[in-house]
Amino acid sequence: MKVSAVGLSKRFPGVQALSDISVDFLPGEIHAICGENGAGKSTLGKVLAGLYSPEQGHVALDDRPVRFSSPREAQAAGISIVHQELLFAENLTVADNLLLGEIPNQFGWVSDRRMHETALRWLQKVGSDIDPSMEVSKLSVSKQQLVQIAGGIGRGAKVLIFDEPTSSLTATEATALLGLIRELSAAGTTCLYVSHRLDEIFAIADRVTVLRDGAWVGTKPIAEVTPSSLVQMMVGRELLPSSEGDGAFGEPVLEVRGLSSPGRFRDISLTVRAGEIVGLAGLVGAGRTEVCESIFGVDRRATGSVSVAGKSLVLGSPQRSISAGVALVPEDRKRHGLVLGMTIRHNGSIAVLPRLSTLGWLNRTAESRTVREFTDRLRVKAPSIESLVGGLSGGNQQKVVLAKWLATDAAVLLIDEPTRGVDVGAKVEIHGLIREAAASGKAVLLVSSDMPELRALCDRMIVLREGVQVAELGRAASETEILSAMAGV
Amino acid sequence: MMQQVGLLAVILLLSLVLVRFSGTHVDRETGQTVSNFFNPGSLVQILTETSFFAIMAVGMTLVIVSGGIDLSIGSVYALAGVGMALTMRAAGWDSPWAALALCIGFGLLAGVLNGTMVATLGVHPFIVTLGTMWVFRGVAFVVSKAESVLVPGPVTDFAKNPLFLGKGLTPVPAIVMGLFILGGALYLNRTTMGRRVLAVGGNADAARYAGLPIPYILAGVYVIAGLGAGIAAFLGAAYFGSASSADANGYELYVIASAVVGGVSLNGGRGTVTGAFLGALLIVLIRTGIRLLRLDQNYEWIIIGAAIIIAVVLDRLGARLLEKRMVNG
Incomplete structure (x- = not known):
């Protein structure tokens, strides 16, 4: 018909x-x-x-x-x-x-x-x-x-x-x-x-x-x-091609040894250095998100040792992980990343409230300044920071999540599926922001199901399969190599 | 904010109706003809009645904004009142400050109990507070042996102090209400804890992923609700001169209604303290209006029930229209 x-x-x-x-x-x-x-x-x-x-x-x-x-x-x-x-x-x-x-x-x-x-x-x-x-x-x-x-x-x-x-x-x-x-x-x-x-x-x-x-x-x-x-x-415009990193990194910032969570993944060890973007590749269900959530402290059953900038981190509490300098940009931004009924200002400051207050009293000028600084830097498109986050497009919502965590000045960024449901233009921008964050000395662990995205952004890739670390691949790895490591063929 | 404009308009309209139709009487002292509604005595009386609801509605608003509910609030009121009156009698105290401290103490204790259970047991607050609603009232019933306990005279004098107003006027409950509402509004809008309450109610998962101390946040709002119930109990017991385990029976529903009429969302994440005050004021005005307009008092519940539904429907309608206007404009 x-x-x-x-x-x-x-x-x-x-x-x-x-x-x-x-x-x-x-x-x-x-x-x-x-x-x-x-x-x-x-x-x-x-x-x-x-x-x-x-x-x-x-x-x-x-x-x-x-x-x-x-x-x-x-x-x-x-x-x-x-x-x-x-x-x-x-x-x-x-x-x-x-x-x-x-x-x-x-x-x-x-x-x-x-x-x-x-x-x-x-x-x-x-x-x-x-x-x-x-x-x-x-x-x-x-x-x-x-x-x-x-x-x-x-x-x-x-x-x-x-x-x-x-x-x-x-x-x-x-x-x-x-x-x-x-x-x-x-x-x-x-x-x-x-x-x-x-x-x-x-x-x-x-x-x-x-x-x-x-x-x-x-x-x-x-x-x-x-x-x-x-x-x-x-x-309606030409997009810039992705740039290559120069391969020079700083000290190890995130060190994970023997991280396991019953029924999800076991014995994961990895190191991310300052300025480095390490990819976590794998099929859905391979345990990539779960690894990030364990480092971030959401998974209470996780065992193993994690240290940030040389200081060992006791797992099991997001508050502890955040104060140690870990940030998680979660996979499901609407469920875990944002309070859709609150404004950009409220969402952007939620992880740094103590810094913006004296004795529990919020300094709203400082709050607006901080949020505006990061939303400007990330080029969030919205009428103002008083706009409700629920009304923004996917790409702008994701930028608000990024802004919220960049505001914490975390040393380690765990970024899970940053461009899912985001349009092409915003995707390029978000890639740029992740590279910028790494260039400014942050250690980035990136989970993505988007193969071109992994290859464009990551300096190295760690491949998980059914909860086990099966391969580590360099920047030059071909798509076929990565896919066969993921699927185990 | 805008929602409250609508509510305020309804309250003003109702007030105008009452001014026009409530009739007049001759003041015995001055010999002047005054409106049955628009005279200092009636107005202060309405604010006094409102204060018992509104103070509790502040705490209730915070609880509902956090995504919970507190059904035990009326029972906490009864327990705090009875506990205070019995302790005062047993200890032979008559200081109003001691009475206030006792009421606040009992209220906080009940709030901590509610809060701890909600934060740690993983049972829905509706169930936790449904249970404590009976437990608290039951404790008050047992310890008071179901009798009404008199409150020392100085305590009543404190609550009925005319202050700067004329004889027979009792502004103390209304003043306390004003302070408590101000405090609640500042807490919700200007403190980090208030912001966290909004976030937890708006999206508890996202709040957890932002590293917020959720158990403390949740427990906190029930403690504040208990504090409010304690203060309301002090004012109530002092004002009426006695406390009994049957006090404030069913108040939890009036208080929830006040908060909801005031625009709080039962889904959490949205609501204002001033709205809850206006909601409480509207309910008291309706009750007063029934009396002043000489409507059949038997219809009170029917009218209040219908008014609540109408108020909330109008409120949502107004909010939707406003939203459209904002998007288009």
Whole structure:
């Protein structure tokens, strides 16, 4: 089925999310929609799927104008969306979730048997062996995604919209998903692929549409674009290439010996010197985040010896780790990094309150000055430091987390997935900030699932596999070397 | 801040209605005709009644902002009052300062108990304080043998001291309330601990990852709630001249209602102390209004209940409109 956006415009308070977008999505094609965060690519997907209604323009199916007032109507017409943030009633089973809108029943009594059978049939259509009676919360993110896709296909979707589907998947899972999308499109399903991961776009898309600030920039067959021309379309400017470090480092700052945590990882030993960026590579579940959390003191069961600048650190308390000079920029910034309902000023100062107060009395001038100093240096884009953090884009939120920890003047920065869900422009900036921090003499331990990011930033890489340190690779290591160490092949 | 403008408007509107419709009476001393509502006696009386709720609502606001709840606050009031009155009688003291110290002491003790349990047991504060709500009142009941205990005269004189006002006016509870609200507001907005309370209530995980001493922060707000209940108990017992284990029965709900009407979010992380005061004032005004407008007193609970829901719905509506305006502007 051909689906078209015809002059679509959508306004949100304070921002024109889409302005006059017209694109045809052809039957059976994989059409990537890309752009920086805030470019309007997710909004376009949501308008097509009936989650938002446009102020101007309309959606057309095979050139017939249609108007959806709910995602259910869009589903009935054959358009389903696979969400960026998975929306499930996590306490219910797979079958319950799949059929939540239309639970098979007789006079209000749920027919479990029919529900199970339907769910099973739908799951088989996407080649999955997930048990419909499993609780959704027990499934991995990739399996949950399959359930969503099965829901769409099962309801007879002719058009599937994937909204950043791989942002929480491991490399293997992502590859499997891309394979499935190819199969679906070969079977005639029109697939819209909203993403800013260029490697994936080039791997599967037939055509690509680029949006910038809510406006259409271009739609091109994938053969006519290159990664750099695509990025240029997305950001509207050339990006600077990454610079190489000079390889001269100072004294060891972070020394970890025999660090273990039962069931998570064991016997990790590493050293990070002043000015050095050491990468922790590994598949999801290899224990990278857990190592950082142990050094930071969040994991109370961790054993082993950690010392910072020669002083030994007693593990098990973030307060102790922070006062020893350790900072953690956590993987999940919304859960662990920020209080979304507080302002930039409040978030930026939260880790240094004692320094900004006398006898518990906050010096608000000093607070504003400190926060402003760091948010300026990190080029956080916001109306003022009194803006709520929850309203900022992912990249700016991440910069606020970085600012908060740079303000502590920590000697050791543990940085976990710094650019997840961050747009291309902000990513380059954050990379620059991490390099700057290292250049100023900080010891940086970097966790990332983004291979180019690791290779661009790290002076060395330590590879973990299933909680064990398996390799140490230098800057020159190739992507294949790193991947094979991670996967153990 | 803006929310309180709406609440303030409602309070002013209600006051205007009361000025217009509450009727008049002839003052026996001056012989002048005065409004039943808008006269010094009634106004001070309303503030006095408000003070018992509002002082506790300050502590409750901090507790709710931290993401918790304190159901035991009325029981702490009863325990502190009874404990003070019994100790004063047994020791033969009659100093109001001793009474104040005792009430504060008992209140703090109860707060420390609540706080320690919330911070260390990992049980939801609703359950911890539901338990202590009965335990504290039960202790007060047992030690007082269910009798009302008289408070020494000088203590009552202290609470009913007219100070600079005319005879028969009792501004002391209102003044104490003002000081406590000021202190609470400064604590929440200007101290590091207040900021930490907001952070823990806003996102406890992020607060932990920022290295905040969460158990101390949590325990702290219950201690302050206990302190408030102790002070309110002192004022109440002194003002009414006696303390009993049945005092302040059900007050926890009035206090929670005051905080919620004042704009505190039950999800934590958002709320103001002055809002809680205005919430308490509104509830007392409604109660007074029912009496002054000669409405059937049997309808008091129905009116208060409906008013709370309406106030909160209007408040949220106003906040949403404001948010839109700020984003668009």
